[in-house]
Amino acid sequence: MPLDPDFSPGTVVTGKWKQGKYVILRTLGKGANGIVYLVQREPGGGRYALKMGFNGVDLQSEINVLTSLESRYSQAGHKSASYLKEVDDYRTNGIDIPFYVMKYVRGEPIHHFIQKHGSDWITITGLRLLKKLAELHRLGYIFCDLKPQNVLVTRYGEVELIDYGGVSPVGRSAKQFTEWYDRGYWNAGSRVADPEYDVFSFALLLIHLLEGDELQRLAGEGLPQLRGMGPLTALIQRSERLSPYKGWLAQAVQGKFENAEIAFLHWKKHVYGPVKRQRESRSEPAPRWLIPSFALSALIMAGAIMFLFR
Numbered sequence: 001m002p003l004d005p006d007f008s009p010g011t012v013v014t015g016k017w018k019q020g021k022y023v024i025l026r027t028l029g030k031g032a033n034g035i036v037y038l039v040q041r042e043p044g045g046g047r048y049a050l051k052m053g054f055n056g057v058d059l060q061s062e063i064n065v066l067t068s069l070e071s072r073y074s075q076a077g078h079k080s081a082s083y084l085k086e087v088d089d090y091r092t093n094g095i096d097i098p099f100y101v102m103k104y105v106r107g108e109p110i111h112h113f114i115q116k117h118g119s120d121w122i123t124i125t126g127l128r129l130l131k132k133l134a135e136l137h138r139l140g141y142i143f144c145d146l147k148p149q150n151v152l153v154t155r156y157g158e159v160e161l162i163d164y165g166g167v168s169p170v171g172r173s174a175k176q177f178t179e180w181y182d183r184g185y186w187n188a189g190s191r192v193a194d195p196e197y198d199v200f201s202f203a204l205l206l207i208h209l210l211e212g213d214e215l216q217r218l219a220g221e222g223l224p225q226l227r228g229m230g231p232l233t234a235l236i237q238r239s240e241r242l243s244p245y246k247g248w249l250a251q252a253v254q255g256k257f258e259n260a261e262i263a264f265l266h267w268k269k270h271v272y273g274p275v276k277r278q279r280e281s282r283s284e285p286a287p288r289w290l291i292p293s294f295a296l297s298a299l300i301m302a303g304a305i306m307f308l309f310r
């Protein structure tokens with residue numbers, strides 16, 4: 001029977017095998033697969049996120065993916081190797097509840113972040129998210145359940161993926177996905193876990209951020225078999241808000257980027273690059289001809305002040 005591990009703040013979770021002690025501070029979030037708490041390691045440890053599963057089997061498969069990712073990351077000498085901290089069982093009322101402890105990401109879901117700080121942030125957070133996906137793909141895994149809730153952004157604009165429950169090895173079927181971001185739902189391709197699958201989800205996530213109402217209208221319109229690339233492409237072409245991303249999006253939804261690395265490089269050159277250059281040109285140093293005129297105005301101003309206080 002699935003468990004419902006709902007514990008109040010102050011509860012001390014002690015690992016059955018490794019004896020690690022974690023005090024629950026508050027609930028960070030609850031999803032279909034489990035509940036995640038903000039915890040403090042005792043004695044005197046730092047803060048972490050601790051996830052307990054409603055269904056032990058599902059949580060175990062998530063732990064397996066994370067463990068395998070950790071070892072691949074550390075083999076590749078990557079710093080993300082510290083995401084998973086501990087795996088254990090919590091024995092309470094005669095039952096064992098599996099849990100794992102991970103890095104606590106102090107951030108907010110990308111849609112809330114963009115709502116609060118403005119759509120200018122899309123270019124840089126998008127670039128960082130594509131980089132994360134490309135890193136994951138290089139290790140042989142596809143994220144599969146890319147959606148705004150699974151992308152946390154820190155206040156410095158750093159991006160972290162959370163919820164590895166949907167991660168699948170390349171070539172397998174996506175086991176966990178969310179309709180709006182799913183290639184199959186839009187009749188745009190299969191549900192086989194390949195790099196283009198994540199790039200497609202990224203494109204839909206971007207459309208959601210900027211044209212959420214339109215996307216909802218398309219998703220709810222007509223029969224499922226009529227849902228497809230046509231209406232999506234038409235939205236990309238006509239939307240004013242999507243115009244800086246139009247070229248990139250059109251290729252992404254059609255699966256034209258072979259992998260996330262190519263999608264990342266294309267974004268860097270055609271989306272991030274122009275915006276960066278525009279910003280730099282706005283803060284360019286004053287042109288040479290302006291310097292003598294500025295000096296002259298300063299002199300006149302100084303003279304005027306002296307005249308005033310004479």
Ligand SMILES: Nc1ncnc2c1ncn2[C@@H]1O[C@H](COP(=O)(O)OP(=O)(O)OP(=O)(O)O)[C@@H](O)[C@H]1O
Pocket residue numbers: 028029030031032033034035036049051102103104105106107149150162163164165
């Ligand atoms: N490492 C973390 N740091 C901070 N908050 C986190 C972390 N992991 C998860 N959370 C929070 O907990 C919530 C639920 O976690 P998670 O998405 O892993 O659960 P889930 O049951 O797999 O969800 P879903 O129903 O989306 O599959 C997240 O939406 C997020 O708010």
